[in-house]
Amino acid sequence: MNATVIDTAAIIAVGSELLTPYRADTNSVFLTARLNELAIEVRGKLIVGDDRKRLARGLERSLDDADLVVLTGGLGPTDDDVTRDVLAQVLGMPLVEQREIVEVIQKRFSARGLGMPRINRRQALVPRGAELIPNARGTAPGLWVEWRKQVVVALPGPPRELKPMVDGPVRERLAPLTSGSHLARRVVAVAGSTESHVEERVQPVYARWRQRAQVVKATILAGPGQVELHLSTRVSSMPEAEAALDLAVEELVAVLGCDVYTTVGLPLERVVGDRLRALSWRVALAESCTGGLVASRLTDIPGSSTYFDLGVVTYANAAKTDFLNVPTSLIEVHGAVSEPVALAMASGVAIRAAAEIGVGVTGTAGPTGGTDAKPVGTVCVAVTGAAGERVRTFTFSGDRDVVKRQASQAALDMLRRMLDAHG
Amino acid sequence: MNATVIDTAAIIAVGSELLTPYRADTNSVFLTARLNELAIEVRGKLIVGDDRKRLARGLERSLDDADLVVLTGGLGPTDDDVTRDVLAQVLGMPLVEQREIVEVIQKRFSARGLGMPRINRRQALVPRGAELIPNARGTAPGLWVEWRKQVVVALPGPPRELKPMVDGPVRERLAPLTSGSHLARRVVAVAGSTESHVEERVQPVYARWRQRAQVVKATILAGPGQVELHLSTRVSSMPEAEAALDLAVEELVAVLGCDVYTTVGLPLERVVGDRLRALSWRVALAESCTGGLVASRLTDIPGSSTYFDLGVVTYANAAKTDFLNVPTSLIEVHGAVSEPVALAMASGVAIRAAAEIGVGVTGTAGPTGGTDAKPVGTVCVAVTGAAGERVRTFTFSGDRDVVKRQASQAALDMLRRMLDAHG
Numbered sequence: 127m128n129a130t131v132i133d134t135a136a137i138i139a140v141g142s143e144l145l146t147p148y149r150a151d152t153n154s155v156f157l158t159a160r161l162n163e164l165a166i167e168v169r170g171k172l173i174v175g176d177d178r179k180r181l182a183r184g185l186e187r188s189l190d191d192a193d194l195v196v197l198t199g200g201l202g203p204t205d206d207d208v209t210r211d212v213l214a215q216v217l218g219m220p221l222v223e224q225r226e227i228v229e230v231i232q233k234r235f236s237a238r239g240l241g242m243p244r245i246n247r248r249q250a251l252v253p254r255g256a257e258l259i260p261n262a263r264g265t266a267p268g269l270w271v272e273w274r275k276q277v278v279v280a281l282p283g284p285p286r287e288l289k290p291m292v293d294g295p296v297r298e299r300l301a302p303l304t305s306g307s308h309l310a311r312r313v314v315a316v317a318g319s320t321e322s323h324v325e326e327r328v329q330p331v332y333a334r335w336r337q338r339a340q341v342v343k344a345t346i347l348a349g350p351g352q353v354e355l356h357l358s359t360r361v362s363s364m365p366e367a368e369a370a371l372d373l374a375v376e377e378l379v380a381v382l383g384c385d386v387y388t389t390v391g392l393p394l395e396r397v398v399g400d401r402l403r404a405l406s407w408r409v410a411l412a413e414s415c416t417g418g419l420v421a422s423r424l425t426d427i428p429g430s431s432t433y434f435d436l437g438v439v440t441y442a443n444a445a446k447t448d449f450l451n452v453p454t455s456l457i458e459v460h461g462a463v464s465e466p467v468a469l470a471m472a473s474g475v476a477i478r479a480a481a482e483i484g485v486g487v488t489g490t491a492g493p494t495g496g497t498d499a500k501p502v503g504t505v506c507v508a509v510t511g512a513a514g515e516r517v518r519t520f521t522f523s524g525d526r527d528v529v530k531r532q533a534s535q536a537a538l539d540m541l542r543r544m545l546d547a548h549g
Numbered sequence: 550m551n552a553t554v555i556d557t558a559a560i561i562a563v564g565s566e567l568l569t570p571y572r573a574d575t576n577s578v579f580l581t582a583r584l585n586e587l588a589i590e591v592r593g594k595l596i597v598g599d600d601r602k603r604l605a606r607g608l609e610r611s612l613d614d615a616d617l618v619v620l621t622g623g624l625g626p627t628d629d630d631v632t633r634d635v636l637a638q639v640l641g642m643p644l645v646e647q648r649e650i651v652e653v654i655q656k657r658f659s660a661r662g663l664g665m666p667r668i669n670r671r672q673a674l675v676p677r678g679a680e681l682i683p684n685a686r687g688t689a690p691g692l693w694v695e696w697r698k699q700v701v702v703a704l705p706g707p708p709r710e711l712k713p714m715v716d717g718p719v720r721e722r723l724a725p726l727t728s729g730s731h732l733a734r735r736v737v738a739v740a741g742s743t744e745s746h747v748e749e750r751v752q753p754v755y756a757r758w759r760q761r762a763q764v765v766k767a768t769i770l771a772g773p774g775q776v777e778l779h780l781s782t783r784v785s786s787m788p789e790a791e792a793a794l795d796l797a798v799e800e801l802v803a804v805l806g807c808d809v810y811t812t813v814g815l816p817l818e819r820v821v822g823d824r825l826r827a828l829s830w831r832v833a834l835a836e837s838c839t840g841g842l843v844a845s846r847l848t849d850i851p852g853s854s855t856y857f858d859l860g861v862v863t864y865a866n867a868a869k870t871d872f873l874n875v876p877t878s879l880i881e882v883h884g885a886v887s888e889p890v891a892l893a894m895a896s897g898v899a900i901r902a903a904a905e906i907g908v909g910v911t912g913t914a915g916p917t918g919g920t921d922a923k924p925v926g927t928v929c930v931a932v933t934g935a936a937g938e939r940v941r942t943f944t945f946s947g948d949r950d951v952v953k954r955q956a957s958q959a960a961l962d963m964l965r966r967m968l969d970a971h972g
Contacts (some may be wrong), residue, residue, distance in 0.1 A: 168568045172595055311570075419845040445858050
């Protein structure tokens with residue numbers, strides 16, 4: 127009988143590139159989502175270079191702290207790739223070459239009409255006793271090791287290889303080893319209020335929660351143009367968890383009102399898309415300072431073609447007048463960054479696209495181009511169409527990318543509020 | 550005399566939200582860039598929840614491994630914010646309230662016409678002996694602690710607060726404590742080749758490097774649509790480091806040719822922008838499946854308005870015909886995802902914008918919309934204009950966002966190659 131029960135995990139990302147300014151670990155976010163679905167809580171994340179000693183120490187420490195250790199990266203064919211060696215050393219399992227892996231790798235290369243580079247042979251070395259996790263999209267197989275009452279999983283670093291491995295074979299092996307308790311989460315997100323003021327509004331709600339038997343934990347988080355409340359609760363039955371979280375969310379919405387745009391962690395672009403789809407409306411976008419970011423966010427959502435036909439990025443004034451029929455005189459009198467121009471852009475693009483609703487964004491994202499009256503970060507957003515007309519001027523601070531992000535958030539949020547008011 | 554010399558750093562990001570699927574630590578990437586500029590190498594990154602015990606253990610371990618420990622997050626006003634407490638405990642410095650901080654926070658709130666929430670008072674607790682690092686953009690000051698021969702710095706989590714603190718007071722305090730040696734880095738990035746084949750081409754170069762006195766370290770990295778080679782070297786003089794890296798880069802370019810798009814780590818959108826500016830050309834974009842991502846990337850670069858006037862996101866076929874004069878018959882005969890349509894989009898938008906060069910992208914980003922002949926991930930990219938005409942069909946794999954990213958990379962790279970061929 128196997129007494130291994132997995133409630134907690136540690137994630138170790140391996141790769142010197144992750145300790146440079148050019149790369150960040152993103153796999154652990156995906157892994158966390160999948161582990162949480164199995165009620166496995168992530169206790170910590172560690173990022174180490176291609177360094178045998180530090181990786182060995184990190185692995186030992188992670189084994190002290192969690193039932194499951196997931197390593198990502200360091201399984202490639204090059205000298206830098208130390209994960210196999212360190213696993214063998216720390217777990218006391220010598221490396222042996224598996225001929226079948228060599229054959230699989232050779233086939234992958236020959237399918238693309240290429241020969242197998244000799245260095246790929248290293249990828250066939252496997253700690254004795256480890257099981258292989260097939261990798262359909264790359265040359266490095268993953269490794270599954272049951273060790274004492276714990277599990278160590280090693281996966282390749284490239285997200286497109288790792289993801290299907292996690293969703294398939296890793297999940298299948300993990301599911302029977304979990305305790306059967308459930309970790310339920312909810313994310314309530316708010317636009318248009320500061321972190322401190324959201325916190326003040328929700329404090330009395332938290333106080334009530336502390337009196338209850340079913341503990342709901344909450345964490346507050348501020349991002350560009352939004353504040354998130356992350357709720358979680360751990361219970362033995364999923365309906366019980368859901369009921370506790372439903373009540374908690376209801377109490378938060380009661381104090382936060384329509385500043386709340388989602389209670390289930392959806393991105394704002396998805397919320398807006400769902401509203402548009404429900405109304406069978408289409409939106410058209412005219413962007414200046416956001417440079418296509420609003421369109422790109424909206425089209426990150428699968429199926430967005432049902433409510434989005436046309437976006438125009440009019441960086442030059444001439445493009446605003448030629449394409450969107452913004453009167454030249456309006457730009458001369460009020461300036462390109464002004465509420466009248468934002469409104470004219472919004473209605474201009476809506477007419478061009480024959481869309482029910484139009485959004486116009488004009489501003490200065492910086493770092494240059496600001497004036498005393500309209501400093502860098504000044505952004506005018508207009509929403510016009512079947513549901514009426516709204517326009518606002520914002521003053522954002524931060525770098526160019528942060529201003530772009532905040533402006534895109536403001537545009538999507540104004541659109542949401544107008545759709546809500548109408549719907 | 551102060552004998553503290555800082556060569557190495559560990560970064561600890563604090564916050565339970567960073568252990569959920571909804572957030573990733575991004576501060577450490579910025580911090581790494583700034584520390585590297587001071588020749589401080591990052592040895593590891595750790596991410597822990599709002600958990601006193603684990604943070605204390607992580608801090609102790611990091612102090613064993615690096616000269617400098619930078620903590621981010623956990624300085625807010627709420628109960629979750631444990632960094633101050635843990636610093637006090639691990640370093641043995643009791644917390645004391647500093648009235649001046651209370652006054653600064655009160656002023657920040659009153660400047661916005663608001664009262665100070667009572668909970669913000671916790672932010673005035675400071676470990677005795679710590680110096681304050683002023684925070685111009687938030688209520689939480691940072692902390693600077695010299696401890697034995699090491700330094701611990703605690704900074705607030707929000708990037709817009711942290712960044713100016715690092716670039717100002719933190720940098721000023723760190724600079725005199727570094728050894729005076731230099732860590733120089735170079736990033737050579739390549740488009741249009743696989744990781745293994747780049748590796749094979751560069752292996753003979755690496756072999757030569759191993760014979761040399763001045764050690765150049767290299768790490769290879771594959772991303773969507775690109776492969777990067779990260780080079781670094783540590784020396785006592787900057788000119789010496791630069792010379793060693795210049796030679797190394799030259800040898801890499803000799804084997805990789807025009808697949809190399811940068812030898813100094815610039816993003817592809819910046820490289821393309823520089824080429825356009827040098828030619829005094831303007832580009833116009835017509836995007837379908839990339840949904841504005843190419844425009845958004847191009848406009849992430851300050852000053853992009855000099856070479857970019859107009860981008861159009863034509864998600865619907867009607868928008869392609871109305872706006873870009875793509876003949877309806879072309880779409881009927883070849884399909885919207887086809888080389889002739891990509892070409893017509895590129896030339897259509899270039900004519901509309903009176904730009905020297907036009908780019909057209911059409912494809913299926915998924916998850917639905919694929920056919921047997923044109924599966925999800927099929928993307929046609931065309932570049933047309935003063936320098937000629939090129940069109941290619943790609944088959945990308947991965948999720949919607951990965952396909953979008955790869956397609957935007959392919960479009961920018963085709964544009965780069967055409968500009969290079971011309972320039």
